[in-house]
Amino acid sequence: MSLNDGRKRVALALGACAFAGTLLYFVVGGIGNNLVYYWGPTEVLAAGPKAHGASIRLGGLVEAGSIKKGEGSNLSFSVTDGKKSLSVRCSSVPPQMFREGIGVVVEGTVATDGVFESHRLMVSHGNEYRAPDDPASVDLKKLMGSASELPEQDKK
Amino acid sequence: MSASIGRSLVLLSLLFASAGAVAAFAAFLKKRADLTTLAIRAAYGFAGFMILANLWMVQALLRNDFSISYVAQVGSIDLPVWVKVVSLWSSLEGSILFWGGVLALYVAVATRSLTEAHGWARPAAIGVWLACATFFGFLIAGPAQPFGTMVDVPADGPGPNPLLQNHLLMAIHPPFLYGGYVGMTIPFGLALAALMTGRLSPTLLGTIRTSLLAPWSFLTAAVVLGGWWAYEVLGWGGYWAWDPVENASLLPWLTATAALHSAILTERRGVLKGWTMSMVIASFLLTILGTFMTRSGIFNSVHSFTQSAIGPTILVFLGFATLASVLLLGFRVDLLQPDGELERGASRDTAFLAQNMLFVLFTFTVLIGTVFPLIVEATRNVQMSVGRPYFDRMTVPIGALLLFVMGVGPALPWGASTSAELKRRLLPPLGLASGFLVLALGVGIRSPWTLITLFLAGYAAHVTLFEAFRPARTRLKIRNDGFVKAFSQDLFGPGLRRLSAYVAHAGAVTAFIAIAVSSTGSKSVERTLAEGETMTFGRYTLTLEGIENLEEPHRTSLIARIGVKKGDTVLEPLRPMMNQYRSQRESIGTPAVRTGLIEDLYLSTMNIDTNSRTVGLLVMINPLVSWLWIATVIMTAGGLLALFSSKRAGRVVEPARDLQAEVAR
Numbered sequence: 122m123s124l125n126d127g128r129k130r131v132a133l134a135l136g137a138c139a140f141a142g143t144l145l146y147f148v149v150g151g152i153g154n155n156l157v158y159y160w161g162p163t164e165v166l167a168a169g170p171k172a173h174g175a176s177i178r179l180g181g182l183v184e185a186g187s188i189k190k191g192e193g194s195n196l197s198f199s200v201t202d203g204k205k206s207l208s209v210r211c212s213s214v215p216p217q218m219f220r221e222g223i224g225v226v227v228e229g230t231v232a233t234d235g236v237f238e239s240h241r242l243m244v245s246h247g248n249e250y251r252a253p254d255d256p257a258s259v260d261l262k263k264l265m266g267s268a269s270e271l272p273e274q275d276k277k
Numbered sequence: 278m279s280a281s282i283g284r285s286l287v288l289l290s291l292l293f294a295s296a297g298a299v300a301a302f303a304a305f306l307k308k309r310a311d312l313t314t315l316a317i318r319a320a321y322g323f324a325g326f327m328i329l330a331n332l333w334m335v336q337a338l339l340r341n342d343f344s345i346s347y348v349a350q351v352g353s354i355d356l357p358v359w360v361k362v363v364s365l366w367s368s369l370e371g372s373i374l375f376w377g378g379v380l381a382l383y384v385a386v387a388t389r390s391l392t393e394a395h396g397w398a399r400p401a402a403i404g405v406w407l408a409c410a411t412f413f414g415f416l417i418a419g420p421a422q423p424f425g426t427m428v429d430v431p432a433d434g435p436g437p438n439p440l441l442q443n444h445l446l447m448a449i450h451p452p453f454l455y456g457g458y459v460g461m462t463i464p465f466g467l468a469l470a471a472l473m474t475g476r477l478s479p480t481l482l483g484t485i486r487t488s489l490l491a492p493w494s495f496l497t498a499a500v501v502l503g504g505w506w507a508y509e510v511l512g513w514g515g516y517w518a519w520d521p522v523e524n525a526s527l528l529p530w531l532t533a534t535a536a537l538h539s540a541i542l543t544e545r546r547g548v549l550k551g552w553t554m555s556m557v558i559a560s561f562l563l564t565i566l567g568t569f570m571t572r573s574g575i576f577n578s579v580h581s582f583t584q585s586a587i588g589p590t591i592l593v594f595l596g597f598a599t600l601a602s603v604l605l606l607g608f609r610v611d612l613l614q615p616d617g618e619l620e621r622g623a624s625r626d627t628a629f630l631a632q633n634m635l636f637v638l639f640t641f642t643v644l645i646g647t648v649f650p651l652i653v654e655a656t657r658n659v660q661m662s663v664g665r666p667y668f669d670r671m672t673v674p675i676g677a678l679l680l681f682v683m684g685v686g687p688a689l690p691w692g693a694s695t696s697a698e699l700k701r702r703l704l705p706p707l708g709l710a711s712g713f714l715v716l717a718l719g720v721g722i723r724s725p726w727t728l729i730t731l732f733l734a735g736y737a738a739h740v741t742l743f744e745a746f747r748p749a750r751t752r753l754k755i756r757n758d759g760f761v762k763a764f765s766q767d768l769f770g771p772g773l774r775r776l777s778a779y780v781a782h783a784g785a786v787t788a789f790i791a792i793a794v795s796s797t798g799s800k801s802v803e804r805t806l807a808e809g810e811t812m813t814f815g816r817y818t819l820t821l822e823g824i825e826n827l828e829e830p831h832r833t834s835l836i837a838r839i840g841v842k843k844g845d846t847v848l849e850p851l852r853p854m855m856n857q858y859r860s861q862r863e864s865i866g867t868p869a870v871r872t873g874l875i876e877d878l879y880l881s882t883m884n885i886d887t888n889s890r891t892v893g894l895l896v897m898i899n900p901l902v903s904w905l906w907i908a909t910v911i912m913t914a915g916g917l918l919a920l921f922s923s924k925r926a927g928r929v930v931e932p933a934r935d936l937q938a939e940v941a942r
Contacts, residue, residue, distance in 0.1 A: 148642060148645050152663050154666075154667070155664040156663060158659075158660075213883075214805060214893035214895070217866070217882075217884040219884070
């Protein structure tokens with residue numbers, strides 16, 4: 122392949138640009154539509170209707186006295202970050218450590234009635250994160266990290 | 278005392294590495310053979326002391342020598358012996374020390390394999406290897422020092438992360454991963470040496486190919502072993518989640534696979550030299566990026582230990598290595614002139630090109646999805662992740678195209694051919710492809726991508742088997758050899774290299790089928806069972822027979838004994854459990870899997886309540902998952918056979934190779 126021909130070079134460069142452009146379009150589009158936001162109750166409430174239907178990982182502490190067990194594996198409780206709290210409806214069987222005051226990360230979205238609907242409930246894992254005595258000092262970033270060692274599951 | 282011996286060993290190896298690197302680069306620049314000899318000796322010196330440092334740590338772990346900081350951090354008296362040994366790589370400092378040990382082995386073997394025939398590429402490559410060794414030696418001696426002295430020697434330690442002692446696979450997965458990751462240093466050094474000397478001789482290209490095959494084989498096994506470990510330990514029922522850490526292991530594998538293929542074009546046609554070097558270099562840089570992502574604490578996972586100071590150091594090294602590579606590529610790549618031309622049109626040459634493009638596309642897609650959240654967090658301080666659907670949607674079509682190329686490519690002849698010839702080669706495999714499609718529809722598979730994948734897999738399977746045994750069949754026809762002789766000749770003769778490629782392809786086709794079917798055909802249900810209660814799922818009847826208690830020195834386990842019936846046949850009961858490790862706050866489940874060739878029955882406990890005698894259970898039926906493990910064994914075997922064949926190639930006389938090439942057509 123001799124590339125000495127200048128026109129051939131230009132054509133090749135144009136082709137490469139077109140290819141890269143198309144690729145970038147698909148990649149950026151693909152990422153944009155599939156972002157999962159790591160939010161606390163404050164951020165979710167601040168997002169308002171924008172949060173409806175978005176993929177969210179909600180992190181916080183299980184509010185004392187808020188756990189209600191329903192039929193089968195249905196469960197409801199509130200998640201708080203010390204400032205705001207948000208009700209959560211959860212359809213998965215809770216993990217062993219689930220109890221009041223523990224750090225949790227729930228995955229799902231905000232339903233039209235404003236309740237967070239979750240298909241997946243994770244308890245903060247690992248030794249790094251311990252639920253603080255003072256709920257106002259929740260370190261969201263650490264909490265999210267400590268639960269993320271369990272990979273995301275398919276939404277079914 | 279014990280700690281200072283370890284520190285001395287590390288310092289000595291660092292000294293040899295840095296002095297050797299200087300000597301090697303001086304030998305290359307001044308063209309002095311005596312300095313080359315010196316650099317070679319220094320390379321062995323580095324290797325020797327680094328391996329001793331690793332052995333020293335292992336004996337300290339076995340002897341519970343808590344005066345060494347790392348042992349005090351991860352050791353514990355009550356641990357089983359295998360966990361003690363595995364502790365070497367169970368935490369940050371030890372894992373970097375282990376990296377150094379693996380690098381030492383690689384550098385020693387690679388230095389030995391270089392000869393006069395490599396010319397001045399020899400000191401250049403040794404220089405690059407020892408420069409990398411200097412960096413890791415510095416990490417071990419400084420920011421990630423495992424041989425710290427404990428002032429107050431504790432009586433006992435906490436033991437490693439419980440997730441890591443939960444399964445024997447943890448003893449196997451990391452050595453394979455390191456074998457892959459660290460091994461990429463060797464071809465990287467050789468590629469930079471080719472650029473520095475401005476010449477890619479056939480000898481050097483052969484060495485690059487061989488040195489890629491070893492880490493490629495390890496990495497192939499490691500990527501899937503990681504998935505297997507997740508499947509057997511994490512308990513969510515799958516093996517791949519596009520987690521950043523998993524992606525980090527996949528990325529260099531993708532570029533290394535691309536490099537192995539483009540090296541064939543370079544070897545045969547004398548083209549794409551710069552491209553092949555770029556793929557080799559990218560594989561190394563991606564291993565360092567992967568190390569940065571997993572060791573710096575920016576992603577939290579089982580693989581990242583703590584927020585640590587070595588992240589920025591690795592990032593600096595990555596930046597420096599990238600800069601050096603880009604500059605060398607930019608200024609020197611024009612020296613690597615092509616010696617031949619690529620064939621146009623429907624030829625195997627084109628298929629190789631398409632394969633490389635697709636692999637690069639795959640790498641790019643995964644890389645962007647992995648790094649994007651990091652960039653967003655760094656620039657806008659917003660935490661997010663890129664969801665799994667992005668990866669699935671982007672990579673499934675690329676994967677299908679790759680499978681298409683893997684089917685059509687080997688069926689195409691090298692160079693130009695007539696359309697009658699093309700028809701003769703391309704049409705017959707459609708038979709097996711249709712067969713696979715009909716079978717898939719017959720067992721009720723309806724997902725379009727799975728059907729497409731199975732159709733293409735049938736095509737590729739036909740071509741792979743046909744091509745694998747083509748030389749044997751030719752011999753059978755022409756020479757009237759006996760059946761056994763005709764078929765075994767490839768295993769013991771020069772045809773092994775060709776055969777090994779098709780062994781790897783056979784593994785890849787199997788993996789494609791397993792991934793497509795298991796990812797779309799799995800069924801799951803979550804249920805809370807009381808003692809004695811029975812549930813049915815699919816053809817299985819599950820009964821919670823009882824909750825057992827197991828006390829071990831390092832943990833207490835609650836075990837749910839689940840009676841299993843498939844149809845009317847009573848099977849062995851399964852025992853998913855919850856383990857409470859000493860000095861750990863939370864319990865960790867271990868799923869129980871009944872592995873089968875057609876489907877796995879997967880039971881994972883979410884909770885075990887001893888008061889109400891109930892168990893929260895996740896039940897899954899995963900089809901064909903075990904075939905992914907089998908496929909990996911086949912692929913790795915293909916890589917090792919290729920490695921073996923290229924080690925032997927030195928002894929093959931040239932005419933025999935040409936004859937082989939003739940037969941191969």
